[in-house]
Amino acid sequence: MKSDRIAFxxxxxxxxxxxxxxxxxxxxxxxxxxLIVPDKKFRPPFWSAGGTIEHMLGTDQLGRDLLSRIxxxxxxxxxxxxxxxxxxxxxxxxxxxxxxxTGGWADKILxxxxxxxxxxxxxxxALAILSIADTKSPPVLIGVLSIASWVIYARVVxxxxxxxxxxxxxxxxxxxxxxxxxxxFRYILxxxxxxxxxxxxxxxxxxxxxxxxxxxxxxxVDPPAISWGLILAEGRRNIATAWWMLAFxxxxxxxxxxxxxxxxxxxxxxxxxxxPVRLLDTDDxxxxxxxxxxxxxxxxxxxxxxxxxxxxxxxxxxLNAVDGVSxxxxxxxxxxxxxxxxxxxxxxxxxxxxxxxxxxxxxxxIQLDGHELVRASGATWRSIRGRRISMIFQNPGTSLNPxxxxxxxxxxxxxxxxxxxxxxxxxxxxxxxxxxxxxxRVMNSYPFELSGGMQQRVMIAIALLGEPELLIADEPxxxxxxxxxxxxxxxxxxxxxxxxxxxxxxTHDLGIVRRFAERTVVxxxxxxxxxxxxxxxLDEPQHPYSRALVETVxxxxxxxxxxxxxxxxxxxxxDRPQGCAFAPRCDRAQDDxxxxxxxxxxxATGRAACLHIHDEVVAG
Amino acid sequence: MSAMxxxxxxxxxxxxxxxxxxxxxxxxxxxxxxxxxxxxxxxxxxxxxxxxxxxxxxxLxxxxxxSGTISVAGDNPSTQSRTQLRAWRRHVQAIFxxxxxxxxxxxxxxxxxxxxxxxxxxxxxxxxxxxxLLSEVGLGRAHLNRRSRELSGGQRQRVSIAQALALRPxxxxxxxxTSALDVSVQANVLRLLKTLQRDHALTxxxxxxxxxxxxxxxxxxxxxxxxxxIESGTADTVFRAPSHHYTAALLAAHPGLTNEAIRTSxxxxxxxxxxxxxxxxxxxRGQCEAATxxxxxxxxxxxxxxxxxxxxxxxxxxx
Numbered sequence: 001m002k003s004d005r006i007a008f009x010x011x012x013x014x015x016x017x018x019x020x021x022x023x024x025x026x027x028x029x030x031x032x033x034x035l036i037v038p039d040k041k042f043r044p045p046f047w048s049a050g051g052t053i054e055h056m057l058g059t060d061q062l063g064r065d066l067l068s069r070i071x072x073x074x075x076x077x078x079x080x081x082x083x084x085x086x087x088x089x090x091x092x093x094x095x096x097x098x099x100x101x102t103g104g105w106a107d108k109i110l111x112x113x114x115x116x117x118x119x120x121x122x123x124x125x126a127l128a129i130l131s132i133a134d135t136k137s138p139p140v141l142i143g144v145l146s147i148a149s150w151v152i153y154a155r156v157v158x159x160x161x162x163x164x165x166x167x168x169x170x171x172x173x174x175x176x177x178x179x180x181x182x183x184x185f186r187y188i189l190x191x192x193x194x195x196x197x198x199x200x201x202x203x204x205x206x207x208x209x210x211x212x213x214x215x216x217x218x219x220x221v222d223p224p225a226i227s228w229g230l231i232l233a234e235g236r237r238n239i240a241t242a243w244w245m246l247a248f249x250x251x252x253x254x255x256x257x258x259x260x261x262x263x264x265x266x267x268x269x270x271x272x273x274x275x276p277v278r279l280l281d282t283d284d285x286x287x288x289x290x291x292x293x294x295x296x297x298x299x300x301x302x303x304x305x306x307x308x309x310x311x312x313x314x315x316x317x318x319l320n321a322v323d324g325v326s327x328x329x330x331x332x333x334x335x336x337x338x339x340x341x342x343x344x345x346x347x348x349x350x351x352x353x354x355x356x357x358x359x360x361x362x363x364x365x366i367q368l369d370g371h372e373l374v375r376a377s378g379a380t381w382r383s384i385r386g387r388r389i390s391m392i393f394q395n396p397g398t399s400l401n402p403x404x405x406x407x408x409x410x411x412x413x414x415x416x417x418x419x420x421x422x423x424x425x426x427x428x429x430x431x432x433x434x435x436x437x438x439x440x441r442v443m444n445s446y447p448f449e450l451s452g453g454m455q456q457r458v459m460i461a462i463a464l465l466g467e468p469e470l471l472i473a474d475e476p477x478x479x480x481x482x483x484x485x486x487x488x489x490x491x492x493x494x495x496x497x498x499x500x501x502x503x504x505x506x507t508h509d510l511g512i513v514r515r516f517a518e519r520t521v522v523x524x525x526x527x528x529x530x531x532x533x534x535x536x537x538l539d540e541p542q543h544p545y546s547r548a549l550v551e552t553v554x555x556x557x558x559x560x561x562x563x564x565x566x567x568x569x570x571x572x573x574x575d576r577p578q579g580c581a582f583a584p585r586c587d588r589a590q591d592d593x594x595x596x597x598x599x600x601x602x603x604a605t606g607r608a609a610c611l612h613i614h615d616e617v618v619a620g
Numbered sequence: 621m622s623a624m625x626x627x628x629x630x631x632x633x634x635x636x637x638x639x640x641x642x643x644x645x646x647x648x649x650x651x652x653x654x655x656x657x658x659x660x661x662x663x664x665x666x667x668x669x670x671x672x673x674x675x676x677x678x679x680l681x682x683x684x685x686x687s688g689t690i691s692v693a694g695d696n697p698s699t700q701s702r703t704q705l706r707a708w709r710r711h712v713q714a715i716f717x718x719x720x721x722x723x724x725x726x727x728x729x730x731x732x733x734x735x736x737x738x739x740x741x742x743x744x745x746x747x748x749x750x751x752x753l754l755s756e757v758g759l760g761r762a763h764l765n766r767r768s769r770e771l772s773g774g775q776r777q778r779v780s781i782a783q784a785l786a787l788r789p790x791x792x793x794x795x796x797x798t799s800a801l802d803v804s805v806q807a808n809v810l811r812l813l814k815t816l817q818r819d820h821a822l823t824x825x826x827x828x829x830x831x832x833x834x835x836x837x838x839x840x841x842x843x844x845x846x847x848x849x850i851e852s853g854t855a856d857t858v859f860r861a862p863s864h865h866y867t868a869a870l871l872a873a874h875p876g877l878t879n880e881a882i883r884t885s886x887x888x889x890x891x892x893x894x895x896x897x898x899x900x901x902x903x904x905r906g907q908c909e910a911a912t913x914x915x916x917x918x919x920x921x922x923x924x925x926x927x928x929x930x931x932x933x934x935x936x937x938x939x
Contacts, residue, residue: 172716509875511876557878
């Protein structure tokens with residue numbers, strides 16, 4: 001984001017001068033910071049009465065130049081902070097890596113140690129060590145601060161290592177025969193580093209402050225070393241006579257810490273998704289599109305989607321993730337929306353229930369019973385979601401709240417304002433409706449105590465509590481085993497028949513389409529490709545893409561099975577080719593396919609968006 | 621023919637810590653006997669929790685069996701020293717399911733393909749160059765400098781395959797290699813695997829939940845249920861005429877385009893409690909229509925059901 005970049009630049013603009021001053025204090029400082037000139041003591045800054053340009057920021061109680069002292073102080077303070085961060089990072093990263101990756105006893109001992117240390121406040125530990133230290137030179141301070149703070153890194157690194165360790169690329173390296181050392185340092189460490197950078201920066205800021213705090217309580221570096229904390233401490237003692245002695249070092253600390261924090265905050269944004277997104281004005285339509293196919297609004301349809309487009313602004317470009325989709329769903333109808341990755345099927349589904357990402361801009365029309373939803377208000381959506389349109393997702397395990405019993409989750413969905421008994425009965429009925437026989441046990445279970453199939457049934461029960469007219473099911477059985485999948489699909493179809501419920505099934509699996517849906521919409525690269533009754537679509541697909549897709553699956557099921565694919569791959573919406581998006585993979589493509597975007601035409605079975613669909617019929 | 625993989629009475633138990641204290645044992649693999657011929661493809665089917673991934677982990681020596689003996693690529697990995705094991709790993713490779721997680725995100729394709737050589741401290745001339753490996757899997761030199769996030773799912777999986785083949789292994793464990801890929805891309809990757817098998821005489825242990833894919837790839841298949849191998853045989857026999865009721869239910873439930881959509885009477889009731897794993901009796905008896913008292917008291921063993929298949933059932937389906 002732009003604001004991040006500005007913050008980052010501002011942070012750099014602050015921190016770099018400080019670093020330069022710290023490094024070259026010896027040459028940059030106007031005078032010797034320890035030169036005592038008794039008759040010049042307590043000179044104010046140059047703009048006040050009695051101030052001189054020679055001592056721009058004034059002098060202290062011994063007549064030493066304050067500006068020079070602050071510059072030398074920057075050197076010591078940064079030296080201590082950077083040193084402490086480097087050493088504590090090194091220790092922390094090593095401990096975190098080893099303990100996270102090897103686990104077992106090493107992990108137990110190391111984590112036990114860190115827990116003991118965490119229980120003992122960081123600053124107290126530093127105080128305790130420093131109060132018994134003989135000398136308090138900068139290296140001693142570095143040591144003390146490192147000992148007190150490495151724990152933070154160890155914990156963070158270990159947590160991240162535990163996440164990375166389970167990833168398949170680590171497994172793959174193990175299978176390749178990589179040694180533990182190689183896995184830790186070549187594979188895990190580089191992937192932990194980005195996170196570490198942020199903590200290192202934040203810790204750097206903290207260290208600068210801690211150093212001042214220690215000096216403030218007379219446990220900072222011993223003179224003649226000069227640190228910001230020391231200057232600050234001297235300033236406090238003379239606060240009544242010389243405000244500048246406290247104000248300027250204080251301001252220096254504030255500015256540097258602010259600068260470091262700005263950089264740290266802006267950093268993570270560099271890891272966000274590659275395409276920066278800016279909000280589009282909802283009314284800014286790219287180009288007017290001719291309404292395609294049959295678009296006269298038909299009041300029999302429960303849901304009518306007409307020329308839906310979902311756009312994201314990326315830099316100067318507009319990304320049409322969904323680029324013109326029209327279909328309808330009747331009451332009680334089971335419709336499937338089929339497509340591969342990047343086809344825009346999920347985004348279409350999310351738009352129908354108003355859950356598209358905030359940066360998305362919608363155009364076209366989505367009508368529920370004649371009411372336009374495309375620019376509906378938040379209040380309208382609240383009255384629609386759950387009550388008229390509900391949705392279930394692919395992974396029931398993460399869709400349910402892991403901390404609440406099923407009973408609580410059902411009751412919360414029902415909302416307030418009903419008697420306890422009627423709530424209880426309604427919840428039990430809802431579960432019975434999705435073929436759960438053991439209602440009491442399920443009600444008193446936590447989600448993790450249920451199998452995937454049972455979890456998805458509970459999700460369906462929750463989704464149907466508000467008696468919606470339309471249920472959107474986004475790959476609801478993909479995470480389930482085949483036998484469970486078949487059963488859930490059959491139950492859902494049966495439930496829909498019983499309640500006159502319409503279902504929009506989002507899937508990539510033609511087998512599921514065949515088993516479940518009455519009518520099917522095929523999407524390719526954000527566009528509607530073919531719509532037809534399921535049986536006809538699978539028996540005589542009209543569009544070359546649907547035909548190739550059906551052939552791929554059919555070939556695999558023959559005896560002996562054959563492996564037939566479609567060459568190439570679906571384009572990302574960002575580099576969708578000119579003209580028909582399928583043209584580069586289509587064996588029937590002609591010249592005009594690469595220039596003209598086809599609009600859906602009526603076919604023998606439904607409609608399809610292909611320029612040469614009728615040629616085929618004549619030729620075939 | 622010689623065996624690439626031989627498992628004899630392999631048991632793998634995991635101990636689980638209970639919330640109430642004390643330990644429970646989960647029998648992930650229950651006396652598995654399995655022989656996979658060199659140069660063939662063995663397909664493993666089963667639902668989640670059936671023991672598929674434990675079996676692949678044992679074969680890859682990522683887990684040691686609790687009891688029983690294993691022989692993979694001519695050695696028993698559980699008796700080897702660390703150094704021997706590392707050398708053994710040259711011959712036994714794997715391709716994993718998620719192409720988005722199986723490539724190290726910070727390395728370029730070229731680095732990924734050079735890793736096997738560096739790990740085994742081989743000279744450049746002893747191995748196949750990254751560019752040649754890429755061309756073997758149908759990718760070009762242009763991909764050498766890319767990182768995995770710049771590749772599509774199919775391309776990533778091709779890089780995974782190239783990496784697995786870098787040191788010319790004899791066995792490749794394919795763990796759901798195409799289930800994260802689009803249907804239109806899947807067939808091409810599977811065809812590639814077949815071509816590579818022919819060119820390099822590879823043995824595949826092929827695991828997938830997609831029965832049609834397993835049928836297309838495997839010479840022989842084995843069905844796992846609750847940690848037990850309940851049916852095995854040539855792919856065609858098992859697919860066309862399964863002998864075990866569970867295999868039949870699995871095939872019936874597969875959402876295909878050509879099979880008769882058998883309504884769910886044949887598939888199991890979800891809320892039936894399964895018997896404790898590893899206990900006496902058939903683990904499928906609760907859902908099985910053919911179950912009789914003997915299914916509760918005696919564990920069926922894998923015995924020949926037809927000329928080309930074996931089945932662990934007291935009442936196998938007669939054809």
